Amino acid sequence: MRVSAVLNIYRSLFDRFPVKEEALIWMTGRHHAPVFDGRSPLVVMLEDGDRGLEVVARYLHSWR
Numbered sequence: 001m002r003v004s005a006v007l008n009i010y011r012s013l014f015d016r017f018p019v020k021e022e023a024l025i026w027m028t029g030r031h032h033a034p035v036f037d038g039r040s041p042l043v044v045m046l047e048d049g050d051r052g053l054e055v056v057a058r059y060l061h062s063w064r
Contacts, residue, residue, distance in 0.1 A: 002050060008061060013060065016060065041059075
């Protein structure tokens with residue numbers, strides 16, 4: 001499940017942000033969407049573990 005979430009995040013990021021640096025900025029920047037609550041997606045994944053991976057993967061998937 002974790003590998004699938006990570007691959008989905010990777011694919012979604014680089015579909016949305018063709019420039020690698022833009023994807024990195026998005027991952028490390030603070031966001032005010034309710035699912036992030038002012039945290040960066042990277043912090044959400046690190047602090048919330050599997051649930052955080054799923055949250056970020058679903059959020060990015062909703063953009064596609």
